[in-house]
Amino acid sequence: MLSVSTSNSGVRGATRPYHHGRLRQALLAEALAVLAEGEPSSLSLRELARRLGVSHAAPYRHFADKDALLAAVAQQGFELLTAELEAAAAPHPQDALRQLADTGWIYVRFALHHPQHFQVMFGMSAVTQAAFPDLRAAGLRAFEVLLHVIERGQRAGQVVPGEPYDLATSAWAQVHGLAMLLRERQLAADGDLASEALVRRCIQIHHAGLAVMGAAHT
Amino acid sequence: MLSVSTSNSGVRGATRPYHHGRLRQALLAEALAVLAEGEPSSLSLRELARRLGVSHAAPYRHFADKDALLAAVAQQGFELLTAELEAAAAPHPQDALRQLADTGWIYVRFALHHPQHFQVMFGMSAVTQAAFPDLRAAGLRAFEVLLHVIERGQRAGQVVPGEPYDLATSAWAQVHGLAMLLRERQLAADGDLASEALVRRCIQIHHAGLAVMGAAHT
DNA sequence: ACCTGAACACCGTTCAAGT
């Protein structure tokens, strides 16, 4: 995923893979690996440097500080999420309610499959996030997938009239809340199957409010 | 809030307020003060000790580790939240939909008024949380306020039939998502007034799914 | 242009020792 420019700084020998060139991308990749591995918030710049065999000060040549690294990680997460949401919406372009249910479940599944990554995406403070416009733009792009589904649903007469932004916000909050609560095991649901069933039940309850009368039972 | 037993270990002179006795409560109170003050995750055991004029090892006589302190802080947060939810539900005992809307807004307002505290409440990892049964019980108690409103609404014919647990989960996820997204400014709403309007609009959308036909417009 | 090493001011946690 996310194509990488391989034009210059050719990698000749395998003796020293990093140390010059490519360190920025290596840091990002290693950060994802650390997050994918596990439990704690053990993602530290020093550990990334250690894993990559560079000095602990080297990352500062590519990221202003730890927040900048986290912002890049979060941005990549939003890009990945956007791709998954679009893929989930693709199969039924004519059925907005089906698209809402499918993208909703995929949103929650993303949070459950990448819990640490999801935490980084939504764990940054407001002031910190404001310093990274690319990150905000990436987050907005994910939201717009949902928004466009709502708008198309309204044009097709499947979704109640009203400010699309509010309806999308309501739907987003619904699945975001499910994602957060399931991620922390605040809600009990073991495995993807139980989670998906719960999520779809909740989405259905919510959709009875979004759908025009009689269309809720599709 | 939260009465404190003042029976024994009387405080005579003001020369040394702590240093023996009461340190546990002082640590919790100071932790809340630090969280209320501001921005970062600057809540450290060493800083609490520094503020209270004790050595950095003293807290370990009262809390096994930092997680234990955070669990106690989170538990107090859930107790406070439960009290606020019950107060919000009290004025209209006969109108479950009104109770859902009011408790929903209060839930979000709590998150916005105590953002750091809210973060501690919901930021602990699942495995960590499992080690503190009192914390889980306090969280469950908050959820049960919502659950009981749903159940009473069903008995009164205001809320659709169905598993109350699922309906309460859906409603909880809705407001929890709004709380998280507004807290991080992922959603734009300046001030309590704009936030309350947004929250009530979303809750209304959701309620159209919860309410029996025709009762959604009250 | 990119990286290193030492340094500074922090952490959480432990443990012998004090009262």
Add this chain to the structure above:
DNA sequence: ACCTGAACACCGTTCAAGT
């Protein structure tokens, strides 16, 4: 029973110095 002081293994960040 409760607290202290030194110690250990970590952090993020900076900065002169190296190549």
